[in-house]
Amino acid sequence: MSDSVIIARHLSKIVTSSEAELTILDNVSLSIERGSSVAILGASGSGKSTLLSLLAGLDLPSSGEVELAGKALNQLDEDQRAALRGEHVGFVFQSFQLLDSLTALENVMLPLELAGRRDARKRATELLERVGLAARTSHYPQQLSGGEQQRVAIARAFASEPAILFADEPTGNLDAATGERITDLLFELNHQQQTTLVLVTHDARLAERCSNTLQMQAGKLLEPGA
Amino acid sequence: MSSFSTPTLALRLLGREWRSGELRVLVLALLIAVTISTAISFFTNRIERSMTSRAAEFLGADMVISSRSPLPELYASEAAQQGLQTSAQLGFSSVMATDAQMQLSSVKAVADGYPQRGELRIADQPFGEERNTQSIPAPGEVWIEPRLLNQLELQVGDTLDVGYASLRIGALVTHEPDRAGDFYSLSPSVLMNLSDLPATRIVQPGSRVTYKLLISGSEQALSAYRNWLEPELDVNQKLTTVADDNRQIGNALSRANQFLGLSSIAAVVLAGVAVALSAGRFAVRHFDASALLRCMGLSRRQVLNLFLCQLLLLGALATLAGLLLGWLVQWGLIVLLSDLLPPDLPAPGLKPLWIGAATGFTALIGFALPPLLRLGRVAPLRVLRRDLAPMPSSSWFIYGLALLALCLLMWQFTGDLKLTLSMVFGGAAAAVVMGLLAWQLLRAFAGPLGRAGLAWRLGSGELLKQPSAAATQILAFGLIFMSMLVVIILRTELLSTWQDQLPPDSPNHFALNILPDEAEAFTTQLNSIGAVSAPLYPVTPGRLVSINEIPVREQVTKESQGERAINRDLSLTWSADLAADNHLREGQWWATETTDNPQVSIESELADSLGIKLNDQLGFVIAGQTLEARVSSIREVEWDNFTPNFYMVFSPGSLDGMPATLLTSFYLPTSERDALRQLSRAFPAMTLLEVEPILEQIRSILAQVTLAVEYVLIFVLLAGLTVLFAALQSTLDQRLYQGALLRTLGAQKSLLRRANRLEFSLLGALAGLMAVVASELATWALYRFALDLPWQPHLIYWLLTPLTAALLIGVAGAWGTRAVVNQSPMRLINRSH
Incomplete structure (x- = not known):
């Protein structure tokens, strides 16, 4: 297991509301190898996005532990986890999460500037060229179509050359044809940069393109990962 | 992940945000804050300087040091070194005698440079043409008051013996600026050259002489000099400045300053509300950015620093621009008002710039920091779950700090701690009351509105859905209206107080030394020339020597204002009735004549400064005789209405047998100079003092203050309206989205328009109601604790304010949300995601 870049052991997430306790994630263990691509597949509410947030260190589990890039996340505080993300992790979101007040180029530049x-500027321009948006660098997100926005988000995710890329329903807000092209782009860049890809989706066709698939149902993992 | 430079990145991000138009509202709010407070500061600073310099004319200088013994040379040399203008002066009383007559006069020996402020006017003959002069009597010459000529039966050109010196009467003094303020002094004045003083041999060890040093110059130099001087002054030396000198001007000036200070506070509060609202909006719109930055590896502190750095940069830029704009605004105003303002308006000092900058940063730190602190607490998980918003700031420390900063700023504006504290606590109490009231009202409305028509339900739904959020908005708008309302109420009150103080027929002449057997003839002649006269008061000069048999000198400290009253003869009078404009504070007015048991009624300020209580036994020396009288009442006196007033009023009969003359004041138009001359000729022993120049001066000062007050009011109203729009802007995002959604569902434009109008009008009406309640509270606190004015409810505003507010917010809100009605709903929905 020495080449596992993500290891999760007995993860549970329980939220307490005023009426009752709700178990969103129930005793999930998995391990993801460096350079692999893993799809976490499941219906809405199956707990797949929660799993992703725990694996990426965006949230902490109620019990169990996550090791990301060799570091045990529950031993790190919020800021140390942030630093770990900055160093190793990139994200692509369903809702793109571009900053409205920045142009396409500036959005891609941001993680590079933070580093x-x-x-x-040079690298962001190259990346935008690679995702086919050379002509739209100075456009604001509002002036771009959904597919274009997601391409900017992908360019931004790969800009800092992360070891691990988390993608949360990357094609969820796009039509089928655009979604297809975005998926191609994602896998192409993933291949070029040898990134570990963790992809959350309810789209079985998208999941098929990954080397491994994990099936979630009602907070449980149906098939243990490789 | 800390390899970036925060300031550089902050600047870059700020530049990008600026281009995208995201920062406009916040910048606008800050710009208003700084511009308004700078402009008000500059404007009032200049008007105040102009008023102060006019008031300085009553003193003949900007400040005067006086003492019974010679003043150290060092005082003058130090003043000269600091670039101040100095002029020595010496005053004493001396009997002027000719073979036939003698008259006690007050002599003033002056040096070149007198007077430093105001005008000296002389004439060659009694009732001859007056002219201004820059010079003083030449050595060997005296200038005297015309009535002394009468009393001593002399002509201009004759010689007058002052002590051992024989001096030629060179001219008649018709107006001495520093004499005007003291029309209770009875003896005619004589002006001579200081270089003739040794020849008079009057100044000997032990003689009663007042040494004075007149000092004038720039404000900075004066204040530096004052700081140097005050520790040097010994017990017998006294420093008088414009502010302490003249009651009439002093009151008007201090009230005006308080008002202008308060208006500035209102402007700062307005701007603060705008900054808080727009910073809140800025923060909410940057939650996503903050979450994203956390995903990209930035720590809480780094994210916070990044935004704070942007905030500081923004503050610095907006402040600089605001200072410049503020200066331009006051400059434009001065140009616009050049006809009404004195031509030699002094240049403004640097203080307004400091105040403007302090306002910008206080508003920023106090009002923008709390909402922005939320940005540091955004959970990175928000990138997956949009509903995760950080908790609102509960940091009491930050809010406490902001409140403290605001207090300091207000104090700086008003220079009055009491006023500031009553404003802050009144305001805080008002805000709490307003907030609770708004929340309660909303809850009360929920029931009936839930059963109303669709437009009503849609309109009110926004407000009722989140009562606490709506209460916050109502509070913000309420604060805006309250600030404006308080300023309007105070302005009305202030102007009417001033108008009452000096009606057009205020007495403009004082007649002193009317002999008792001439009283009837004098009254008849006064009536025949159509003068409006106050009653005749008997006056006996006398000195207060003891309080409860302890010599008064042993009881009175140097700081006490009472010193002025014990070092000279007071004008004592008696009266059966209490003067109409006097009010008893303690004790009772006498019912019958009490010859055997003399009683005295004392003026309240003097009583306080001398520590005199009801039933104390006061000892007087009057014309060489001693008299004991019991304090039977303490009176409050309106000193600023130009009718004869007295520190000491005795019960009738108490002063029987003492020598007395009569005194009155009357109004006669200045055009009636002939009548005045006839009066003087008919009663040669009488002293006629014209106070018209003082009245004119006070009126012109009041006119300037009024002008300043009016324009400051306009500033505040403009600021209020601008802030109103900024505040509305900050609430629009959610409404735009809501509106777009409704249109997608098939709502008609007219329905949306009606719903919007209703919602905003309701918001406005509630805010107006809050504002009027809070204004009443705030003005009550101000009147009661700071301004010493009687308070009455302002009923008309209870109706007007909610109506006006509903109309204003209704129209402005409908205008602001017209995009909801006019834009494509799809576009709005896209934008909101």
């Missing part, structure tokens, strides 16, 4: 890279 203090002097070639931020």
Whole structure:
């Protein structure tokens, strides 16, 4: 297991509302190897997004532990987890999460600037060219179509050359044809950069393109991962 | 992940945000805050300087040091070194005698440079043409008051003996600026050159002489000099400045300053509300960015620093621009009002710039920081779950700090701690009351509105859905209206107080030394020339020597204002009735004549400064005789209405047998100079003092203050309206989305329009109601604790304010949300995601 970049052991997430306790995630264990691509497949409410948030260190489990890039997340505080994300993790979201007040180019530049890279503009321009948006660099998100926005988000995710990329329903807000093209782009860049890809989706066709698939149902993992 | 430079990145992000138009509302709010407070500060600073310099004319200088013994040379040399203008002066009383007559006069020996402020006017003959002069009597010459000429039966050109010196009467003094303020002094004045003083041999060790040093110059130099001087002054030396000198001007000035200060506070509060609202909006719109930055590896502190750095940069830029704009606004105003303002308006000091900048940063830190702190607490998980918003700031420390900063800023504006505290606590209490009231009202409305028509339900639904959020909005709008309302109420009150103070027929002449057997003839002649006269009061000069048999000198400290009253003769009078404008504070007015048991009624301020209580036994020396009288009442006196007033009023009969003359004041138009001359000729022993110049001066000062007050009011109203729009802007996002949604569902434009109008009108009416309740509370606190004015409810505003507010917010809100009605709903929905 030495080459596992993500390890989860007995993860549970329980939320307490005024009426009752709700178990969103129930005793999930898995391990993901470096360079692999894993799809977490499940219906709405199956707990797959919660699993992703725990694996990425965006939230902490009620019990169990996660090891990300060799670090045990529950031993890190919020800021240390943030630093770990900055170093190793990239994200692609269903709702794109582009900053409205920044142009496409500036959105892609942001993680590079945060990393203090002097070639931020050059590299961001290259990435936008690679995702086919060379002509739209100075456009604001509102001036771009959904597919274009997601391409900007993908360019941004790969900009800092993360070891692990989490994608949450990356094609969820797109039509089938656009979704297809975005998926191609995602896998192409993933292949080029040897990134570990963790993809959450309810789309079985998208899941098929991954090397492994994990099936979630009612907070449980149906098939243990490889 | 800390390899980026926060300031550089902050600047870059700020530039990008600026281009995208995201920052406009916040910048606008800050700009208003700084511009308004800078403009008000500049404007009032200049008007105040102009008023102060006019008031300085009553003193003949900006400040005067006086003492019974010679003043150290160091005082003058230090003043000269600090670039101040100095002029020595010496005053004493001396009997002027000719072979036939003698008259006690007050002599003033002056040096070049007198007077430093105001005008000296002289004439060559009694009732001859007056002219301004820049010079003083030449050595060997005296200038005297015309009535002394009468009393001593002399002509201009004759010689007058002052002590051992024989001096030629060179001219008649018709107006001495520093004399005007003291029309209770009885003896005619004589002006001579200081260089003739040794020849008079009057100044000997032990002689009663007042040494004065007149000092004038720039404000900074004066204040530096004052700081140097005050520790140096010994017990017998006294510093008088414009502010302490003249009651009439002093009151008007201090009230005006309080008002202007309060208006500035109102402007700051307005701007603060705008900044808070727009910063709140800024924060909410940046939750996503904050969550994203956390995903990209930034720590809480880094995210917070990044936004704070942006905030500071923004503050610095907006402040700079605001300072410049503020200066331009006051400059434009001064140009616009050049006909009404004195031509030699002094240049403004630097203080307004400081105040403007302090306002910007206080508003920013106090009002923008709390909402922005939420940005540091956004959970990174928000990138997956949009509903995760950080808790609102509950940091009492930050709010406490903001309140403290606001207090300091207000204090800086008003220079009055009491006023500031009553404003802050009144305001805080008002805000709490307003907030609770709004919340309760909303809850009360929920039932009936839930059964109303669709437009009503849609309109009110926004407000009722989240009562606490709506209460916050109502509170914000209420604060805006309250600030404006308080300023309007105070302005009305202030102007009417001033108008009452100096009606057009205020007495403009004082007649002193009317002999008792001439009283009837004098009254008849006064009536025949159509003068409006106050009653005749008997006056006996006398000195207060003891309080409860302890010599008064042993009881009175240097700081006490009472010193002025014990170092000279007071004008004592008696009266059966209490003067109409006097009010008893303690004790009772006498019912019958009490010759055997003399009683005295004392003026309240003097009583306080001398520590005199009811039933104390006061000892007087009057014309060489001693008299004991019991304090049977303490009176409050309106000093600023130009009718004769007295520190001491005795019960009738108490002063029987003492020498007395009569005194009165009357109004006669200045055009009636002939009548005045006839009066003077008919009663040669009488002293006629014209106070018209003082009245004119006070009126012109009041006119300036009024002008300042009016324009400051306009500033505040403009600021209020701008803030109103900014505040509305900050509430629009949610409404736009809601509106778009409704249109998608098939709602007619007219329905949306009606719902919007209803919602905003309701919001406005509630805010107006809050505002009027809070204003009443705030003005009550202000009147009671700071301004010393009687308070009455302002009923008309109870009707007007909610109506006006409903109309204003209704129209502005409908205008602001017209996009909801006019834009494509699809586009709005896209934008909101």
